Amino acid sequence: MPTKSWVEVGRLDDIPRRGARRVTRPGGSLPIAVFRTANDEIFALVDRCPHRGGPLSEGIVQGRAVACPLHGWVIELDSGRAEAPDLGCTQTVEVRLSGNRILLSLPRIEAAAGLQWAAA
């Protein structure tokens, strides 16, 4: 197992309460949304709604959840899971506060899809 590496991406005050900012990764990996709740908790998710890929960083933050701006799915910030009745999951990203500094531990992500036919 590789040792965990933490990257500093900004400070708590850079994100408004009940808001989010985006961390981009020019290498081609998906961007990450970093959230700050009303209680100054910090969470991070891959910035992609499991429904149609909407940018969660643009959503309305409520409690420990965010509503996707495209079609209103509500995603839990701590688990990445969609709230009922929707089903789906966004990958969480490890994040921690060191004093006022926001630190991320970054994963790699990709996706695939397929289509199945029956022969006539």
Place this chain on the structure above:
Amino acid sequence: MGNIRPCRERLVVIGNGMAGMRTVEELLACAPDRYAITVVGAEPHPNYNRILLSSVLAGEKTVDEIVINPADWYDEHSIRLIAGQPVDAIDRAAKTVTVAGGETVPYDKLLLATGSKPLAPPIPGLGLPGVRAFRDITDVETMIDAAATQRRAVVIGGGLLGLEAAWGLKRRGMSVAVVHLMPSLMERQLDAAAGELLQRDLDARGIAFFTNGQTEEILGTDKAEGVVLADGREIPADLVVLAIGIRPNIDLARAAKLDVNRGILVGDDMATSDAEIYAVGECIEHNGQVFGLVAPIWEQARVCGARLVGNNVAVYVPPPVYTSLKITGIDVFSAGALGAADDSDDEITLHDAKRGVYKKVVLRDGKVVGTVLYGNVADGPWYVRLMRDKTDVSPFRDQLVFGRAFAEQAGLAPPPVDISAMADTEQICGCNGVSKGTICRAILDKDLQTLDAVRAHTKASSSCGSCTGSVEAILAHLRGGAVVRREDPPLCKCTEHGHDAVRRAILEQKLKTIAETRTALSWKTADGCQKCRPALNYFLLCAWPDTYLDDPQSRFINERAHANIQKDGTFSVVPRMWGGLTNPRELRAIADAAEKYGVPTVKVTGGQRIDMLGLKKEQLPAIWADLNDAGLVSGHAYAKGLRTVKTCVGKEWCRFGTQDSTGLGVKIEKMCWGSWTPHKVKLAVSGCPRNCAEATIKDIGVVCVEAGYDVVVGGNGGVEVRVTDQLVRLASEAEVLEHVGAFLQLYREEARYLERTAPWVARVGIDYVRRRIVEDHDGRRALHDRFLFSQRFVQIDPWAQRAGGAAAHEYRVLAEVE
């Protein structure tokens, strides 16, 4: 008997669709604690109503609205749901199921409800991007996306599914051709005469047909580009939808060495060749028959559910099936035999080609054995009842084809069913298989008062809605005729209070912030949600325009960023063009900006402005600064607020123009721009009754006439088109401005959040609006004054503020990392 319950038997259901979940519901209704249930489904969704996918495609329903069992239903019944993972294998010896993720789930009883797969003809090109089945939510989402960006669709298959797909795509703006192998459409449900009427009507709606069309190949190299027919005809296409039929999905059953033919073979008890394994739905074959319609599948679920809880006598008898087509405005109904099988059968037909009405009833031994109805299908359920009850129709044979009312009027047919006399087992909702007894129990046990509540609890009339009248009749019967409707529905799940109640409280208790409002009204959540936060933010800024501090975090992204978010997360920018007027300097600035910022799409909007699409959020302040330099400001195309004032050229140029419609439009827009409203607001001014600016489908329209100005309100050109109501005829521009301002303020102060003027005017009534705006002169002037007062605080270009550095964090990424 002691109280110790033995360890529960384990039921595993493969397939999280309608048939499987219906069976689970049936067995839970009999024995809620009998099984520990695990459901494994390949699709990553809760169980939804597949029949209604066509309504989602046509834009008549959302995906949420077709969910039958939401996620909490599984929790409530302690059902473990493994969604989004197909099953790899069944081990009958070990009695286990292996899921794609690798997990092995043991079972005592197994239920196969694996459904069906779309059929595909053996032709080249099936694998090309742009070729879809019409089978699940992913297919529909793909088709909706395609319709948004592409022009031409070919649907292969002119059956029920294919026609619903074709109509949905047409509704979404694509040009659509249907290729059908047979000479007439829906030949399994309709005879040739009805098929012909159907084709004629769909043709008139702009769908092209290629009947007797054998598809030979799907063309294209990187993506679908068209189809070629056997006779050489070639049809260009960006999207090809295959809807030629379905085939039972028997892969798992075959691999597990269960007896299969076309489908998984089951007996009258719904058991497969392995007594511990049952199967229901589109995957099975019973007495040589396979299934695609819902009614027989509900019956299978009922029998299978009963068998699973130990009932040894329940047997499956196929019920009469009927079909109807879900295309708005086209009524088709068919059941049983499509025509006489031999000389001893009789056909009675009524054919009014001009009116597009066709009815056929097929008789055998004095009883109805089939019907095909087109254009007027009201009597469909009656004919089905006559079929099912094997009623001797000889006494009213002469009236039969004219329908129930006619036959009953003649005193010959059995009397109409009244709700109180109806048996509890009588099925009311065919789509969801809900009986009268189920509806009555729900109404009484759960004290339901409204149609919506009955729908939520029983699903009756929640699908196609054709039984709504019966459900309302049952409700009225049990509630003594008084059906109670909520006057002021709750704002969202965070509160019991409705919009009107919240607005009243804000004014009466002088609540000045969102937090204060939530506390005063005992909100159930600390932060509110995406529904109530924008509503409260709006209510407060409408109530206290001079002092309320806007909360950007309670704004939807478009209003927070002052641009329209697109499906790929980019934004679009629409500068204001006052009354639709522009000039070379503005056009040059837009052209320069489009080139400088690499705008991929430049589009003229329906509101007479220019939309630049595909900008990254980080680019917005810079492009706004450039546009500001040419005098262009925000068009608020993203706002629940004043959007556009569309105009025609009016008497300055037009030989028919009666007034200066363009000039008046500009004056109205200068008065109203920047205003926040409960929903978006679009205006138009037409220079004469020819109405080139389409003022009569706008929130507020002005139609100029020789004698002055007709002000019309409450129109809408959206999903539900509504023509405006006439408010008043006025003599001067000054009066028009006062009435427009007053109307807008009344709407701002009294409508519910996200309620357009059309439903609002329909709800409160145009007479009420006339009283407030036309008849009450002092009231009108006060409304207009309040409008102008609130405008003092919002007519500041938000783009200029942000180009100057306001809210900079909104437009910058937090960090860029490797």
